[in-house]
Amino acid sequence: MPINGNQRPTQRQIAAQVGVSVATVSRILNAQETKPERWASPKTVAAIQAAAAELGYRRNALAVGLRTQRSHTIGVLLAGLGDDPTARIVAGIDEVAREHNLTTLVTTTDDNPTLRTERTFSMLDRSVDGLIFADAHLEESFLDQLQALNIPFTLVQRRHRHHVGVTADDLMAGTLAADHLINSGRQQLAVITAPRYMSTGYERTKAYVERVAQAGLAEPRVLETGVDVEAGRQAALILLDGQGWTPNGVFATDDSAALGAIGVFRQRGWRVPEDIAVIGCHDTPTAAATGLSSLSTDLKAMGRRAMELLLDRFAGLEIESERLPVSLRVRHSTDPNQPIGTTRAE
Amino acid sequence: MPINGNQRPTQRQIAAQVGVSVATVSRILNAQETKPERWASPKTVAAIQAAAAELGYRRNALAVGLRTQRSHTIGVLLAGLGDDPTARIVAGIDEVAREHNLTTLVTTTDDNPTLRTERTFSMLDRSVDGLIFADAHLEESFLDQLQALNIPFTLVQRRHRHHVGVTADDLMAGTLAADHLINSGRQQLAVITAPRYMSTGYERTKAYVERVAQAGLAEPRVLETGVDVEAGRQAALILLDGQGWTPNGVFATDDSAALGAIGVFRQRGWRVPEDIAVIGCHDTPTAAATGLSSLSTDLKAMGRRAMELLLDRFAGLEIESERLPVSLRVRHSTDPNQPIGTTRAE
């Protein structure tokens, strides 16, 4: 029912006004980068450009896309917006896209396969040139199908078998977390993590558990409740009701979950870090502000690389997955010698 | 350089395969809701539908949009991703959009006028049917220009003069915050708020200051550092260096800023809430987890209404701005009797 109201000026109008054919108008208006004088006399060029400016002409992206089979558009599929790590990744993607005159179309899938399929095809219906998925699920075949359709895409943040993507070195993250807690003298360990379908939580947890085993400590309790504040709360409630067993060190594979857990611990009178040390992941500003130890990766760079790899793929190059390094940021939640409140974020 | 690879099946292919004209194919495939039998013999209908399914046919949205001048697409302009309130608003918008078979195209503007203009026109180039802005600036003329172009849009979260939008009752928010702090016996008050161009912070602060004046207390200190964790930190550092004046109650117009401030206060050895009470805004999960008092609005409903009003506008109805009610959630950061950690989020 709606109408984009205003009928926008077309090349035809410019052509009529200047007294040339639309072909000439098209050529001139496309020659921004290359020298427009190559295509028409200086006089015509000037007249066309003047008319375009006067009318406020803008190319109709639908018509161009239909004609050229290229939309200069990249679809970005996120599990959700609203978390800081995702925002940083998207910022990186956007940055590179802009550098290459590409537009990003962002949408969310809620980690729901149906929604993801629907929205992916909705983007393909719009002839996106390529896709970036930040919401891969380990055991799904969807990405294989897309690849079979010869649709260019890269992954970011979460891995999926052989598909090319840029992630953090999540195995290193798990190892660093375990080492840090063990070195702080913690022996009864737990981990709060994502459902298994996320490679991030899966790998962090796997490496963590392995490192704890290497150290000869008891197997950590693994709670797969999720990666948000509420998930952290739930996990903490389960830990509090440990039936005799009491943890004194917890790795949450996400800062929000860590904060949720800390809230519960404090409510029950446990001191952090004295009674229980907690380390999160992603080094969000909130972690810095609340003195939460965390693991840090350059997420904006992660987004940039995912976009750059997609561009390489467009260019026909062979591309390979990359893993970005992870570093440890020690704050008060694992080390009582650190200040309680803010540690300046980098 | 890229290619959407796969040449997708077209109506022409279906027509050829079935032995009818593309016109018939188009009619049948468009008649999903209405009875397709109205347009063709049951036999033809079945054959066309079978062929479409077999080939995996999907309509080319660019072609449809070009032909019909309607894209079934709504552009959503956000200041940024990564914060919980925005995510909830978008969820509401998406929900209604989906109910009406509309696709949302989400992008960010970073509160940067240049980027906002660029990306708005980029959406218009794609023939979006309408726009929703969550990033209005109070003293800008951009929205007036758009209205002059007869482009349908609504605002959400932030107001802008006469343009129709859905916001929280931010004046009530400021009043509630002031009352709460005053009733808790706080007399030296401050407020951490957004730059003036955001109606949210502006109105919350205005009402807060007025209420404090009504109560006969000293004028609150106003810090316009922003609405993220870092802004809260900066504001707190300024407050700590108050040159003789010491606040004991702070309203931060955003939960993240509140957390940033609390981090600094605790680092300097101030107890929250004993030495200084802090109340935030948006009632995020993190606020619940960390025991931060806050002001709550149904942000998803806000997004829903903004989208619904846009639909009304499409339908030619007169639409009016709406303000959603705000309620107070008292937690430990303003009331020592509340538990330190988590209060269950609603």
Next chain:
DNA sequence: CTGAAAGCGCTAACAT
């Protein structure tokens, strides 16, 4: 019930 034809706005051979 179905087809032919025109055209949305643009680009890209191919002419001249």
Next chain:
DNA sequence: ATGTTAGCGCTTTCAG
């Protein structure tokens, strides 16, 4: 240096 022509994939009169 510029125009003519064809057509991307689809919808929509208008005929029959």
